[in-house]
Amino acid sequence: MKVHFTKEQVTEHIYRIRGIGDACMYYIHGNSSGLLIDTAYGVGDLQSFIDTAFDQPYEVVITHGHADHANGIAQWKEVYLNRLDRDLYYTKTAISLRRIMLKRTVPDIDTYPDTEFQKQFLGTFKDIEDGMIFDLGNCTVQTIGAPGHTQGMMVLLVREDRTALFGDACGVCTFLFKPESSTVAEYCRTLQKLQSYEDRFDIVLRQHGTCSSAKSITDENLETAKKIIAGTDAHLPFDYLGEHVWMAEPYDPATGMRKDGKSGNIVYSMDKIK
Ligand SMILES: [Zn+2]
Incomplete structure (x- = not known):
């Protein structure tokens, strides 16, 4: 095959x-x-x-x-x-x-x-590392260190296409519960860093699901992260390959999408909040 x-x-x-x-x-x-x-x-x-x-x-x-x-x-x-x-x-x-x-x-x-x-x-x-440039001729790619999902997570900014490749750094279901993940509080700093680049891109591409998002995905993840830290998120049980963790915003299990029409959501564990 x-x-x-x-x-x-x-x-x-x-x-x-x-x-x-x-x-x-x-x-x-x-x-x-x-x-x-x-x-x-x-x-x-x-x-x-x-x-x-x-x-x-x-x-x-x-x-x-x-x-x-x-x-x-x-x-x-x-x-x-x-x-x-x-x-x-x-x-x-x-x-x-x-x-x-x-x-x-x-x-x-x-x-x-x-x-x-x-x-x-x-x-x-x-x-x-953060701040590197790959020169491909008529196209340049800038690296942005974005720890959170993992400590070595990199976002790539394709400047001429005004496009950011977010990878798993920030998405519709950002996983922050793994041993290699940052705390939610640390992740807020990465989201604020990504926001500081927002005047340089219009398109967000990812590697899972729909593989693209509106730019508001960063704001929505930050808003959700702040709710988790404040203890005001929905705190819904979520099982992933036998791990019992928590989903911050109400979502439809059939589609994985948020019920309120926004798209940023975070899966976290109680020992990785602050
Ligand atoms: Zn990943």
């Missing part, structure tokens, strides 16, 4: 790449070089697809160390990943773990042989 990848253009320079599973990837196409953003769960031959689809030199940037974003990196010799997330990558490379995570969105994942899964990365990690 072969994993089939697709590409779809979303802005002048940005393409959304999909393989199997719930996490998409992006390719930023400049006229001299490109950037591949994330590699999803590492199932299938992503490298051959990218090499053929874009036919130009490019580098690989991983937004953060989670298994659904970083597990394809073994196909490359050098990959950008913030040093604070590198240990995290190594905790979830086992094929058995990836099968469990994929089962939710790929019910027939057991029919994919182990040979379809990329193995653990043996190459070199390159540093990616």
Whole structure:
């Protein structure tokens, strides 16, 4: 069985790449070089697809160390990943773990042989930090450190397209309950930092669900975070792969969307608030 990848253009320079599973990837196409953003769960031959689809030199940037974003990196010799997330990558490379995570969105994942899964990365990690610029010719990409979901979480600002790639930094269901997550109070500072960039982008792209959001997603996450800190959020029980945590705003379990029509929401644990 072969994993089939697709590409779809979303802005002048940005393409959304999909393989199997719930996490998409992006390719930023400049006229001299490109950037591949994330590699999803590492199932299938992503490298051959990218090499053929874009036919130009490019580098690989991983937004953060989670298994659904970083597990394809073994196909490359050098990959950008913030040093604070590198240990995290190594905790979830086992094929058995990836099968469990994929089962939710790929019910027939057991029919994919182990040979379809990329193995653990043996190459070199390159540093990616706040304030770096990738010059792709007619397109420049600025990095913004955005700790919260993980400590090494990076947002990428594609300047000419006035687009911010938020990754998992801020979304319709921002996960802040993991050991690698910040407290809600610390996360507020990241949201305020993202707000300080809002005059530079109009479009927010993400890697899950609808994969895009209105700019108000940042304000809505901050408003929700402040409610959690004040103890005035809805505080609804939420189970994630056996972990019992809390959802801040009332939501429809069928769609995962907020009942009041806004879209920012946060899942948190009681020991990671202040
Ligand atoms: Zn993540």
